[in-house]
Amino acid sequence: MAGLPHDKLDALERRFESIEHAMSASPDPESYVKLSKEYSELSPMVAKIRAYKGARSDLAGAEELAKAGDAEMAELAEAEIGELEERIEALTQEIRILLLPKDAADEKSAILEVRAGTGGDEAALFAGDLFRMYQRYAENQGWRVSVMETSEGDAGGFKEIIASISGAGVFAKLKYESGVHRVQRVPETEASGRIHTSAATVAVLPEVEDIDIEIRNEDIRIDTMRASGAGGQHVNTTDSAVRITHIPTGIVVTSAEKSQHQNRANAMKVLRARLYEEQRQKRDAERSESRRDQVGSGDRSERIRTYNFPQGRVTDHRINLTLYKLPQVIAGESLGEIIDALVTENQAAQLAALEGNG
Structure with a gap:
């Protein structure tokens, strides 16, 4: 295992101590907020360095x-030496992972978009299952889920559903979910018991604020239109639905909830996220042509995972991981096992790349 950059570790520890000193000297509120943020970011690293x-x-x-x-x-010392060497090796690996370059978007909240793919009604039902899986996983993480736009399937589920997931480090975990998800199961309407294969696509975008990306008024066209309802007294007959077109890129975003003001805010939030993600992908492609080979590249054309109901298994094709606990995964309880494995694999690839360049 490669060693650690001790000069850098010493510098990080000194910086941490200087922040502690500055925070105890009663700085102004704005400075205190900045210092607190850096303090919380450095704390896990410095704890490992000191250990x-x-x-x-x-x-x-x-x-x-x-x-x-x-x-x-x-004899006692020899036994202690063995234990300490193992601990030092483990700490070395943990510190090396903490030193890896961070994705600037990792700490952000995220926009989750789930869309039915091939498979008709069954694909829409599967899209609904996926969304509920993410909803439960998010709730278990202490994140807040807010549905922004839905288009329901004819037999249930969703043709499309877009939600905002707010919390610390949401994008760092969910970014690995972007791609094509495939399901193999017997539909409830299938009398012969034949297994059907259908798919849904998932896109996870970092949620961004105005300061992250500028959208000029002259670059967007905003149209209002009559929102359609499911019938009966709840049909919204006002022109409240909003469609925003970003003219330079051709990206179109719609929102059709009850409030026109809220629709505009929702649509602008999704538009900012999509523009930000487009810029991120362009920048990353320019920076590294090998990004496509990395875990979690988010290439939506690739099939990333298969959910096989008859066999009760979930397979993530990027890391050849199969879990025979499909009910727990689809319930959001064991999804973390897959995500954690993807994070670990990605970290290993980054470390290997650094060692190769070193």
Whole structure:
């Protein structure tokens, strides 16, 4: 295993101590907020650095003790040396992962878009299952889910559903979900018991504020239109639905909830997210042609996962991971196992790339 950049670790620890000192000196509120943010970002790293340095110091003491000449003490020291070496190796790996370059969007909230693909009614039902899976996973993480736009399927589920998922580090976890999800199961309407294959696409975009991306008024066209309802007294007969077209890119976003003001705000939020993601992908493609090969590239044309109901298994094709716990995954309970495996694989690929360049 490659060593650690000790000069950099010392510098990080010094910076952390200077932030602690600055925070205790009663700075103005704006400065305090900035210092607190950096403090919280550095805290996990500095805790590992101090544990690593402590373990190395303990190892040096144990090695001295092993040479002291007392056979019984030397035997105890040898056992301690083995444990400390394992701890130092584990801490070294953890620190190296913490030192990896961060995706600037990782800490952001996200816009989740789930759309039925091939498979008709069954695809819409599957899209509904996927959305509920993400909804439950998000709730288990303590995140807030707010549905922004829906188009319901004729037999249930959704032709399309868009939601905002708010919380710390949402995009870091959910970005691996972008792509084509395939389901294999017997539809309830299938009398012969024949297995059908259908699909849904998932897109996860980092949610951005005005300061992240500028949208000029002259670059957008806003149309209002009559919102359509499901019939009966709840039909919204006012011209409240909003469609925003971003003229330079041709991106079109619609929102058809009850409030025209809220529709415009929702549509602008989704438009900013899509423009930001387009810029991110363009920048990343220019920076690294190998991005397509990395886990979580978000290439929507690739089939990333298969949910096989008859066999009760879920397979993520990017890392050849199969879990025989489909009910728990689709319930949002075990989705974290797949996401954690994808995060670990991505970190391993990044470390390998750094070592290859080093």
